[in-house]
Amino acid sequence: MDRVPGLSVRLRLTLSYAGFLMLAGALLLAVVWVFLLRYVPDVPAAERGPALRLMGPTREDLLRAFAPRAAEMLVFLLVFGLLGGWILAGRMLAPLARITDATRMAADGSLSHRIQLEGPQDEFRELADAFDRMLARLEAHVAEQQRFAANASHELRTPLAITKTLLDVARNDLDRDTGKLVDRLHAVNARAIHLTEALLLLSRTDQRSFAREHVDLSLIAEEATETVLPLAEQRGVTIETSGDIAPAIGSHALLLQMTTNLLHNAIVHNLPDGGTVQVNTAVRPGSVVLTVENTGDRLTPQLVSTLTEPFQRGTERIHSDHAGVGLGLAIVNSIAQAHDGTLTLTPRAAGGLCVAVHLPATPPHTAT
Template sequence: MDRAPGLSVRLKLALSYVGFLMLAGVLLLAAAWLFLTRVPHMGLIIEPDYTLSVLRAFAPIAAAALGFLLVFGLVGGWILAGRMLAPLTRITDATRMATDGSLSHRIQLPGRKDEFRELADAFDAMLARLEAHVAEQRRFAANASHELRTPLAISKSLLDLARADPDHDTGQIIDRLHTVNTRAIDATEALLLLSRANQRSFTREPVDLSLLAEEATETLLPLAEKHGVTVETGGDISPAHGSQTLLLQLTTNLVQNAIVHNLPERGTVWVTTAVRARTVVLTVENTGDPLTAHQVSTLTEPFQRGTERVRTDHEGVGLGLAIVKTITGAHDGTLTLAPRPAGGLRVTVELPADTNRPHPPRR
């Protein structure tokens, strides 16, 4: 926004300081004048020209005093205003640097806590969040470009092969193209879902997490049987408030992730729901290979599958837990991932409870 030039805050503070100082001086001189001209109760003899004589003697002194206060107030007010506004200057410089794209700079204002230091600390925290967000978006864009470029490159290679060798088995090429295109479509749909959840462009309605858990488990039962995984469900009726479609996607992603990344045989997945004082909790826990805390901390990043996890045809596009994290945040919830001591992963989603629909525990 273009603004007309005006007085600086420092000059305004200096003028305000000298104005109050001059007012205090005038009031003080007025009090002295009244004292000198109205003292009959002190027994003094007041001659007819007494007031005129006092005025002649008092006026130069009063003028000199006011002139001194004026100069002292301007100089002192300018210096004091500069010292008081010095932290604001540092904050302004940091803001300009952030506007130019430098998010790594921090104000780090020294001294004890006051209004300026609270503002500086809040600004530093905002810069840290922005820097982390920008870095995450850059990684996401790079990974998304790679994930979408790979199937396109494969498709181009297959088409070039078919063109160069017309006698090649076209059925095999078509099957391979179908697989590659399906994966590209899945990745695109996952990206669109991630964007929708980020924008929070959905309608909220009453949702029961326990029913969503049952639906997701029933849908993925064939996949569990194929992998030799047993899925156990249970818990309380858990009323929440949000998008049924997104929360079902969240639950499905968690259960599918628990089934795919499990033991080679005789694995187990536990899906439970619970009600707390003001929240409802969905927990998905699975057996599997041991995971380190560092591995678990990176699993919610987009396109992160874990360096030691085996890639399979059902693994997806690497956005499952990233979508879970985004949907949880869009519903003002918290997502917690923790490695199980015996191997595998425990994922907990805690959402605000729908207090308008109290339900008794499921038996």
């Protein structure tokens, strides 16, 4: 960007330093002049008698001797102040120049540059460190959004490609059973709609554009359990619920979606037969906790750390009747963060996963 015409900060600081030095010098000379006047008689030389002439110079003599030297000193202070102020201002503003360069690079799209300012922990160092942290978060956010966009494009392209293939086959084979074709198209279209709705829900929670109300996580857990109970019975999974009343403030619909996603994942990623899912709500100092724990395969901490990334489905990208679209835990994490909460994933030693959602508790005087 072109700088607006006018005095630069460095020049203004230089003039300020020089002006302050000139003022200090003038005050010092004035003090010296006043001090010297105390010891010089205020009698013109022409009016002094022979006795007074032996007493030394008068104020007029002192002024003629002092004024040129004072003027020379002020000129020296002016030059010294301008030169020294210019150098000092340059050294003081050097960190600001580095921050400005980093800002311009970031504005041009380069987020990998860091200032890494050295020196004492002063205001410029704090500003540079804060700017570096901001760049790091922006870089990570942009990278995450790029991965999300690439994965979303891939996931949306798959049902569209399948639909195109089915329609091409139907057009080339007019004797093909249209009933099976319609059923297949309906399934593919339903999956595309499910993915689109999940993406919209994820965007909604990221923007925190929802109304908040008093809710009870224990009641939400019971409601979500009733919703997924048919799926659990179909897959031979037993759901056990327990816990205390857990009051919080948030969106009932989003928290229900969060709990349903957790239970759905716990059922789908479970043992082939005889698996269990335990749902518990608890109240802790300053927070309420929803815990969903399931049996299943043993998971490594490295794998668990990636499960909240969008379109991540366990150990591989699989598609089954209940595999979902890979946004379940990503939506859970987003809903928890939108409610100022945290999501914790812990692999169980015996196999399976323990998921805990911590949300701020409702203050006692506001609970209903």
